[in-house]
Structures are given as C-alpha cells and as structure tokens.
Amino acid sequence: VLCFGIQGGKEKALKFIDNVKLCSHLANVGDAKTLVLYPAATSHQQLSEEEQAAAGVTQDLVRVSVGIEHIDDLIWDFNQALA
Numbered sequence: 001v002l003c004f005g006i007q008g009g010k011e012k013a014l015k016f017i018d019n020v021k022l023c024s025h026l027a028n029v030g031d032a033k034t035l036v037l038y039p040a041a042t043s044h045q046q047l048s049e050e051e052q053a054a055a056g057v058t059q060d061l062v063r064v065s066v067g068i069e070h071i072d073d074l075i076w077d078f079n080q081a082l083a
Contacts, residue, residue, distance in 0.1 A: 005060035019081035034067040
C-alpha cells in the first residue's frame, strides 16, 4: 500500500481516480488487482476534516493497494490519469 498527494487538492485527486483505466476504484487492500481509493470520502469519511488531517488524511490524498500488474503498465496508467 502506498499513499501520495495529488497537486491540486480534492478535485484533482478525484479526477485522477476517475481517470485510471487499469486500476479499480475500490475500498479494499490485498487484492491481486491494483486498487485506488480516496480515503477522505471512504475509509475516513466519518471523521471531520480536522480529525482526518490529524490522522494524515489530507484532501489531496490517494491510497493505492498495488496488485500484480507489471510496473510499466501501472506507470502508464498513472501517467495517463495525471495528464
């Protein structure tokens, strides 16, 4: 599992998640398929924005549970989703 922020905040983070083609937008970890998630609206949605920030969940944060796809395919998917 890895997490990173998307420059541009919530709007750009959600756009990135909507634009991935190889990865799936699911709230799960440990799958064979790479999954992307917006924690502020899923796993941490019950917390206030202040509580999320205290937990390290920023509005630009994307969480990725990496699956078994080839790294070159994942890099391609992330690059095209960010473009």
